[in-house]
Amino acid sequence: MFQIRSELPSDGAAIESLNDLGFGPDRRGRTVYRLRLGAPTLGFIAADPESDQPLATLRFWPVMVGLDRPALLLGPLAVTPERRGQGLGRALVGHGLSVARDRGWRLCLVSGDPDYYRPYGFEPAAARGLAMPGPITAGHLQVKELAGGALDTLPREAILRVLPWRCHRGGDADGDAVVTHRRLRVG
Template structure:
């Protein structure tokens, strides 16, 4: 069996349709009602922090990061992180996460948030946000609302609403 190399690069406009199909397979139509989706709706992902992974020419994973406001200060909302089910368990999600986190750190961002599985994201340094400290625009399990401080102590300085930053 031939081993095809995994490549990770910035998401390109030409990737959009394949990424949408990947999201549809992974999350189904219910994704549109989720709070995390509502934060991203109408907002463009940060092109310098958003990556796609390929095996050969086949798109196998994607991570998007969207600028938001957290308590009136700039922050990032990571997600969705998606890996094609046929390629799960091969480290693609971790590689995408590390690439995006490194890019955010290099670009000078100080806080990344997400709604996700705490045991999975803990290995990247994400920790639960204290309930009520930051308020999402819809329901979410407080144990799944996580943050990664890229600057130590920045989370303690943030409180209030998490709001989408809409283009235009």
Template sequence: MTTLSLVLRPERPEDDAAIGRLEARAFGPGRFARTAYRLREGAPHRIDLGVTASVGSFLAGSVRMSPVRAGSAAFLMLGPLAVDPSFEGRGIGTALTTAAIEAARAAGEGLVTLVGDAPYYARFGFSAVPTGRLTLPGPVDPARFLWLELAEGFCAGVSGLVEPAR
């Protein structure tokens, strides 16, 4: 396998259209029906925590973080994590996820949630949200609803319905 000259950098406003096209290639039109997408529609993502990955001038991947809350607890939802299908399996998703988690930690955030593949995200420290602690406003396989505590003790006070933080 050829080594990629991958460049990770913070998302910029002018990346928005290219990220939209990337997400369309990676997930197709059915993505809009998913609970996580519907939740993220309710509030803009945090551009200061978004990360892009490019190979040359080609946008090969991106990850975004959206502000959400449950009751009075404000935290983040990671996603979408998108990698162009022609670059899958080359570590871009891992690099983007690591960079996004570190950006959230550096920004002083206490918790990141996501809906995704537990075995994939376990390597970053994510685990299943304990049954009954948090719920999403739509159907989700509970085994795929994950969280990662960034600030010790933050999760102790987090429970309820997850909603967009406006």
């Protein structure tokens, strides 16, 4: 048994531990980590329902495709070794994609095993002219439409680059939250 909930600030250490177990402490040197700047836009935990202990984690990061197309970058997805193969990762990905769609996101990218992500509707990004700066395992960059037609409107005349998109959260004169976005070039 597990329950899915939104990530909390107090989950930070547990998330880092799960990611180290899943990907090793050298994970921050991978190309995809250069796109994970600032805070994730969406973060979810599969937790033990009695102790609320995180058993798996999934984050989504805002990126820009080309110069003007906001998208989400899925990952990392990590599951504690004792619970792998029990559906926690699949449940988190399905839940996360559903929330992203409900919040109006149109595109999602992932750098991961094509066999794992294909059942969610991800397809090779290279076939759509998308590339990520820096080295990445061939075939691992994938894309999924969260809204119909989102991929049809991408320009086909040039290879697009995935650029990180940082969110700055602040407040306006009334104290309401304001989010501004900046594009950052990588490489």
